[in-house]
Amino acid sequence: NAGVTQTPKFQVLKTGQSMTLQCAQDMNHNSMYWYRQDPGMGLRLIYYSASEGTTDKGEVPNGYNVSRLNKREFSLRLESAAPSQTSVYFCASSEEITLAQYFGPGTRLTVL
Amino acid sequence: AQSVAQPEDQVNVAEGNPLTVKCTYSVSGNPYLFWYVQYPNRGLQFLLKYITGDNLVKGSYGFEAEFNKSQTSFHLKKPSALVSDSALYFCAVRSRGTDKLIFGTGTRLQVFP
Secondary structure: OOOEEEEOOEEEEOOOOOEEEEEEEOOOOOEEEEEEEEOOOEEEEEEEEOOOOOOEEOOOOOOEEEEEOOOOEEEEEEOOOOHHHOEEEEEEEEOOOOOOEEEOOOEEEEEO | OOEEEOOOOEEEEEOOOOEEEOOEEEOOOOOEEEEEEEOOOOOEEEEEEEOOOOOEEEOHHHOEEEEEOOOOEEEEEEOOOOHHHOEEEEEEEEOOOOOOOEEOOOEEEEEEO
């Protein structure tokens, strides 16, 4: 089991560029999440997906879109990157029985 | 509004001494409570959770946490700290019937030899 994988690990963008962060899990979890982590702010939920085919906004959805491609994959897209989106992005998945969330290794994104 | 507070940005403790990392929450009803640990340049790892039952829950790496409903607290504890416990610790809460976790801002634990 690879658990939760994320690509890329690092990315530098210029303001206005677009990109998609990829996330996949091999634990057969229904729920998946995207967070951003900023110093002194903890983790803030961007979007989540309770099941394949559904997505919902979290605390900070503006400037992002998501796609739950299938049960395994949940991607996060920045259509027009802004310096305020410089952050570390984490994907997570969870199972309903234990309620614990399992996190990927993160993507460190810098927007210049 | 739901919230989680970790009042200490950093906790320093000598190796072998007991440690406590504090967490209080403001959530309606009976929430689920979690602790996660983050090592440098890594994702978060699940440590333990409280769902129901015994107020003292045990988790990974010798950590435990005590749920106190009257004080709305869920403090993380370990009887004897190790240098390798040095990391960033996050408390999180989830309301029953929702999928969303709300995280505290994190507490950096530094264990000195």
